[in-house]
Amino acid sequence: MSSNSITIPDEIITDKIYLIRNQKVMIDRDLADLYNVETKVLKQAVKRNIERFPNDFMFTLSKEEFDNLRSQFVTSSWGGSRYLPMVFTE
Template sequence: MKKKEEKLLIPDEIITNKIYLIRNQKVMLDSHLAELYQVETKRLKEQVKRNLNRFPEDFMFELTKNEYENLRSQFATSSWGGSRYLPLVFTEQGVAMLSSVLNSDRAIAVNIKIIRIFTKMRALLADNLSLRLEIEEIKKKVTNQSKNIELVFSYLDELINKKENKTERIKIGYKKDKG
């Protein structure tokens, strides 16, 4: 293991638990990123504001008051921390861009780890989607087979009913003498 990687012993689960789905995008909060980079949130925001042209809305956006309250209610803890400003959230591309404005070895190492986790999550979601499609296909086949089996049984029931309700037919043709 390289010297830089030795210092960065952040379990994947810690980063994964800091990724949220907001506005149908996977994002990370500025405070969580600052914690991972081991800088103050205020300093992270300063660097971002100095380089705003690098962060279009699909890279970073500010939460609305409603989104912020909704997110806070999910934590059910008071250790969220106080802030006068609404948090910024960063998409995967925004996190990648952060490495260009936070020029520290730790920021670069953390960003690499975060990007790898985003990539793993995307792969898991793709695998999950293909499994769901295959399951739906199997369900359709099973449903069709069930309908076909029901149809076969209904035909069998009809045949049985016809046989039971059948009266003895009079045989026609030549009759042979028994004598």
């Protein structure tokens, strides 16, 4: 392992995992935060390499799924994204 690698505490990761469609997933913005990149950069990389992301590894939330997820939070930290989030399975 490289001496430049950073270990992320398990509790930080587990706090960002949600159960959607009976799958444990991480939302694109949380995954981007972990990699220290903008969400749009992550999404562009996925779109450029879509063949590497099968449906059982990544999918886009429906509006209803997104609304249900967003309603679980007391304060809205979701901003005004124009696009529905992608989620990635473990």
